[in-house]
Amino acid sequence: xxxxxxxxxxxxxCKWITVTYEEVMTDGKQAFLDVKLFxxxxxxxxxxxxxxxxxxxxxxYITIAEPQGERHGNSWHMHILLIFEDIAPFIENEMISELWxxxxxxxxxxxxxxxxSGFIPGEPFPE
Numbered sequence: 001x002x003x004x005x006x007x008x009x010x011x012x013x014c015k016w017i018t019v020t021y022e023e024v025m026t027d028g029k030q031a032f033l034d035v036k037l038f039x040x041x042x043x044x045x046x047x048x049x050x051x052x053x054x055x056x057x058x059x060x061y062i063t064i065a066e067p068q069g070e071r072h073g074n075s076w077h078m079h080i081l082l083i084f085e086d087i088a089p090f091i092e093n094e095m096i097s098e099l100w101x102x103x104x105x106x107x108x109x110x111x112x113x114x115x116x117s118g119f120i121p122g123e124p125f126p127e
Contacts, residue, residue, distance in 0.1 A: 003062060008083055015082040017096060022103035024073035028065060031076040034102055035063055039080070041099045046089065055086030 008014045019038065025031055039061060046057045059082045067074045082088065097105045 004081060007060070007062060008081060012087045013084045015084070015088045015091070017080045017082065018077060018106040019080065019096075019100045019102070020068070020077040020104045020106075021075050024075040025102075026067075026074055026076065028076060031065060031078065032063070035078050035080065038100050042082075042091075042096075045095065045099060046091075049089070052089045053086045056084055056089040059084045 019035070021031075025034075043058065046052065046059075049057065061083065062081045064079045065076050066079065068077050093105060
């Protein structure tokens with residue numbers, strides 16, 4: 001948690017994304033490779049957007065991998081915190097899902113300018 005507190009000091013500049021797998025994924029190395037490719041695709045997507053600032057086109061990130069539990073075959077899911085230089089841009093969840101392409105994504109869409117991700121720690125993940 002300290003890693004987040006030290007790097008995400010302005011919530012309006014952050015976005016929270018959770019990505020999961022449709023099939024069971026227990027290979028941690030592959031899961032991180034998949035996230036690396038996803039983030040590369042996301043950076044390319046944002047770089048092509050002409051209606052956002054340069055500070056909304058690039059980001060740093062923190063990724064946390066977590067097994068989903070026995071009910072889901074202990075498959076990995078990833079929590080990704082994107083940290084932008086400017087107020088975080090709005091990105092449709094459909095685009096996040098398309099860029100991820102391995103399963104379900106959760107990206108809060110209740111966007112209010114300056115509100116950051118809309119994620120509230122401790123809020124339940126939608127089933």
